[in-house]
Amino acid sequence: MAAYLEHANITVPDVDAAIAFLRVVEPEFQIRHDEKPDEGHRWVHIGTGDSYFAIQEPHLGSTPQDRRRPYRDIGINHLGLVVEDLPAVVRRLADSGYREGIEGEENAYRKRAYYYDSAGFEWELVEYLSDDPEERYSHS
Numbered sequence: 716m717a718a719y720l721e722h723a724n725i726t727v728p729d730v731d732a733a734i735a736f737l738r739v740v741e742p743e744f745q746i747r748h749d750e751k752p753d754e755g756h757r758w759v760h761i762g763t764g765d766s767y768f769a770i771q772e773p774h775l776g777s778t779p780q781d782r783r784r785p786y787r788d789i790g791i792n793h794l795g796l797v798v799e800d801l802p803a804v805v806r807r808l809a810d811s812g813y814r815e816g817i818e819g820e821e822n823a824y825r826k827r828a829y830y831y832d833s834a835g836f837e838w839e840l841v842e843y844l845s846d847d848p849e850e851r852y853s854h855s
Contacts, residue, residue: 721765721766722760725768725836726771726772727770728773730771733832735833736813736833739804739811740798740808746759746760755774758772785837792837793816793829794839796839797842800842801826801827801842802826805828805830814830816828816830819839822853823844824844824850825845826842826844
């Protein structure tokens with residue numbers, strides 16, 4: 716079996732706000748685990764049976780700062796999620812007040828939209844219109 720991404724671990728300023736964004740994108744995402752130890756930071760696993768996002772608060776006693784400039788500094792620029800009905804997802808995000816990012820270029824085999832969550836993380840949302848890998852991932 717080829718390797719695949721099981722989870723991404725993201726430190727966020729507000730766990731509940733991150734959960735809210737992800738549930739607007741995919742209402743079927745489930746909380747797999749939610750823990751706040753007495754002497755620790757809250758962390759949540761949200762997703763499906765196969766993959767999830769590990770969302771956590773900054774560690775106690777830290778002074779969190781976000782000085783990274785996406786697309787300029789080293790680090791993650793955005794995370795991509797495959798969705799089944801991009802227009803419906805975009806409507807839910809717009810109705811919930813989330814800010815749209817760059818406009819995805821037109822492609823015959825996929826639709827894309829970029830949105831920012833309340834913490835300022837950019838998410839690429841993709842709906843594929845073909846099952847053929849050469850078409851899905853074409854850049855022409």
